[in-house]
Amino acid sequence: MKRPGLFVSVGALAVGVSLMAAAGCGGGGGSSNAAGSGGSSSGQAQQGGTLHFNLQSDTDYTDPALAYYQVSWQQEYATCLKLLNYPDKAGDEGSQLVPEAASSLPTVSSDGKTYTFTIKPGFKFSPPSTETVTAKTFENVFLRDLNPKMSSPSASFVRDITGASDYVAGKSKTIPGIKANGDTLTISLDQQAPDFLSRVAMPFFCAVPTITPVNSKGEQTPPSAGPYYVASRTPNRTIVLKKNPNYTGDRPANVDEIDYSVGVEFDQSVLEVKQGQADYMADGTPPAQNAALHAQFGPDSPAAAQGHEQYFVNPQLGFRYIAMNTTRTNFDNAKVRQAVSYAIDRPTILKQMGADAGAVTDQYLPPGIPGFQDAQIYPTDGPDLAKAKQLMQESGVKLPINAVLYTCNASPCPERTQVMQQNLKAIGINVKIKEFERAVQFGKEGTKGEPFDLADEGWLADYADPFDFINVLLNGEHIPATNGVNFSFFNDPTYNKKMDDAAQLSGQERYSTYGQLDADLAKNAAPLAAWDNDNQIDFFSENVGCQVYQPVYGMDFAALCHQ
Numbered sequence: 001m002k003r004p005g006l007f008v009s010v011g012a013l014a015v016g017v018s019l020m021a022a023a024g025c026g027g028g029g030g031s032s033n034a035a036g037s038g039g040s041s042s043g044q045a046q047q048g049g050t051l052h053f054n055l056q057s058d059t060d061y062t063d064p065a066l067a068y069y070q071v072s073w074q075q076e077y078a079t080c081l082k083l084l085n086y087p088d089k090a091g092d093e094g095s096q097l098v099p100e101a102a103s104s105l106p107t108v109s110s111d112g113k114t115y116t117f118t119i120k121p122g123f124k125f126s127p128p129s130t131e132t133v134t135a136k137t138f139e140n141v142f143l144r145d146l147n148p149k150m151s152s153p154s155a156s157f158v159r160d161i162t163g164a165s166d167y168v169a170g171k172s173k174t175i176p177g178i179k180a181n182g183d184t185l186t187i188s189l190d191q192q193a194p195d196f197l198s199r200v201a202m203p204f205f206c207a208v209p210t211i212t213p214v215n216s217k218g219e220q221t222p223p224s225a226g227p228y229y230v231a232s233r234t235p236n237r238t239i240v241l242k243k244n245p246n247y248t249g250d251r252p253a254n255v256d257e258i259d260y261s262v263g264v265e266f267d268q269s270v271l272e273v274k275q276g277q278a279d280y281m282a283d284g285t286p287p288a289q290n291a292a293l294h295a296q297f298g299p300d301s302p303a304a305a306q307g308h309e310q311y312f313v314n315p316q317l318g319f320r321y322i323a324m325n326t327t328r329t330n331f332d333n334a335k336v337r338q339a340v341s342y343a344i345d346r347p348t349i350l351k352q353m354g355a356d357a358g359a360v361t362d363q364y365l366p367p368g369i370p371g372f373q374d375a376q377i378y379p380t381d382g383p384d385l386a387k388a389k390q391l392m393q394e395s396g397v398k399l400p401i402n403a404v405l406y407t408c409n410a411s412p413c414p415e416r417t418q419v420m421q422q423n424l425k426a427i428g429i430n431v432k433i434k435e436f437e438r439a440v441q442f443g444k445e446g447t448k449g450e451p452f453d454l455a456d457e458g459w460l461a462d463y464a465d466p467f468d469f470i471n472v473l474l475n476g477e478h479i480p481a482t483n484g485v486n487f488s489f490f491n492d493p494t495y496n497k498k499m500d501d502a503a504q505l506s507g508q509e510r511y512s513t514y515g516q517l518d519a520d521l522a523k524n525a526a527p528l529a530a531w532d533n534d535n536q537i538d539f540f541s542e543n544v545g546c547q548v549y550q551p552v553y554g555m556d557f558a559a560l561c562h563q
Contacts, residue, residue: 045546045561050257053282054264054272055239056410057438062230062239063218064206065145065152070460070554071282073203077553078241078258080206081225081249083117083138083185084197086552088252088559094551095464097201100249101133101225105197112192117185123207124246126229131209133225139180140210143167146175151216151483154204156472157462160196162188194506198463227253227558237262241557254546254561266411270539273310279541287354287412293539294356303542308563312538313356314549317368318460319469320358320532322405322420323445323487328453331403335395337526340454341378342388343427344420346531352415358534364469365518366533371466371511375519378529388427399428406445407456409435417456446484455487458534466514471499474527488527495525 061067064076085100087093099105101123106115123133131137142161145154148170155168162177177188189196207225220233224244231242239260243253264272266286270293272278285293297303297310324331324340331337346360362378365371378384392399405420407413414435421431431454436444445455462468476491477500498520502513522530538555540547545563550556 045254047254049255049562051255051279053260053280054269054278055260055262055282056266058236058262060439061218062220062233063222064203065150066218068153074553076203078228078557079224079226080203081123082201082206084201088556090548097197114188119183122248123225125209125223125225126244126246129209129223133207135180135183135185137207138185139178141205142178144214145204147214150214153483157199160189160193162190195465195467202462227251252559273539273541276541276543279544281539285537285539291355308542310540314536316534316536317366318534319361319366319530320458322529323455323457324527325453325489326527327489330397330401331453333395334526335391336397339388339391339427341526341529342384344423344529345383346380349416349419350532352412356535356537358532361530361533363518363522363530365466369466371514373515377523385426392427401429403429403431403453405431405433405454406441406452407435408438408441445487447482457487467503470517471503475499490527
């Protein structure tokens with residue numbers, strides 16, 4: 001989400017995969033079903049040392065309750081201890097949930113609504129905390145996350161826990177559906193939820209000490225119980241991760257420290273990584289340099305032939321899109337929104353992202369998400385201006401339309417939105433582009449009443465289920481005043497019910513229903529104009545080995561080593 005990136009996910013993520021919260025403005029970040037790995041030059045990972053990472057733009061938060069960029073979720077995969085997690089492995093092996101703080105997968109009641117976890121003894125938090133991890137720890141995590149004063153995005157994912165909605169709304173001081181007793185944590189839901197275990201494995205719900213305050217601005221250095229912890233952070237300058245001396249689990253922690261330098265321009269980062277002065281570009285690569293980097297350091301390069309591949313490309317489980325604010329005049333008209341999807345030149349927009357960037361798309365579920373069906377709704381080889389103009393005429397709106405588009409201020413955001421601007425001018429929409437730092441852009445777009453018409457956005461899966469794309473991005477029943485991710489502010493009762501009904505299904509019926517709903521939404525309601533399924537591009541110095549492309553979180557920082 002990392003993202004900070006154009007995806008929230010967030011960072012940014014998926015079961016078997018966002019992105020949310022977010023991929024780098026420069027070139028991408030996130031997760032995918034496909035996995036790639038690069039090994040160290042020897043079979044045994046070298047221990048110790050410090051890795052130096054560069055960020056052009058700072059991440060959003062280091063507090064798990066709030067962090068939603070892909071960059072921050074990668075950090076949290078290295079620092080978090082969760083009830084369930086994904087192993088430090090590539091491919092299908094890395095996409096299967098396994099117990100972490102829990103001693104086993106939970107037992108489930110006969111009605112499928114109650115989950116009982118037993119917490120392993122022995123896990124301890126990083127300095128300066130002296131707490132151990134208990135069932136009460138996780139009960140408190142949910143209470144803190146869902147506290148209305150916390151304004152955590154996590155609330156949208158666990159409203160089906162019994163009593164959670166009232167607690168989030170400030171109507172109750174407890175959540176009856178969450179109970180800790182000794183080493184046992186019990187979570188009860190209002191109804192069966194096939195994707196619940198995937199949701200509870202998100203980084204929002206990683207362990208923090210029970211004394212961690214409720215702070216809507218986020219704690220900068222919350223102690224963690226995973227392999228690493230955030231030792232220090234100076235916003236917009238530095239982030240330091242150190243090995244947790246109190247960690248007793250079996251996950252890797254090969255290097256002693258990971259230091260982030262924030263505010264390093266992409267071109268400077270490329271130079272530093274080539275020279276070994278920095279070890280990794282944490283928020284992507286400059287699109288204009290991707291082709292050359294691929295040739296020099298990619299899988300078929302001379303460097304790779306000698307066992308030193310430095311440039312890795314993996315498909316992400318996510319998509320990029322133009323969100324159309326349905327609360328704004330003219331964009332409350334479905335035919336106008338459909339016209340936008342016909343008018344945009346997807347290949348030319350994608351071209352601005354550089355080599356290896358991804359593949360064009362016209363729908364909301366990406367390949368790899370269960371339920372994906374290639375619906376072929378809009379032209380993916382170029383615009384259909386005749387159809388777009390016809391829809392604009394049928395809409396009855398008065399032309400020209402003046403529209404404000406929000407985007408980020410780092411390449412390739414300005415370049416691709418200029419293409420969008422030209423595309424829409426051809427059908428009578430005059431677009432004014434406003435550029436922001438990514439964190440500012442994201443915050444503005446998630447605020448009700450913000451005066452924008454279009455948003456240059458993207459999404460990486462939090463977990464690999466169609467709910468995370470369809471319901472999370474488009475269900476209008478619970479749009480918060482701030483920190484929302486439904487950037488179209490789409491709120492249609494008929495579609496809300498379709499989404500709610502689909503969420504209750506399981507197995508193939510669930511996935512086929514979501515596939516049909518994806519096509520229905522994209523074709524008829526059209527709140528988003530999808531245009532790309534991204535790849536993640538990772539560029540390391542020759543000093544780094546043991547690269548594992550973890551299918552849920554992207555490159556696995558805990559597994560990295562010196563070589």
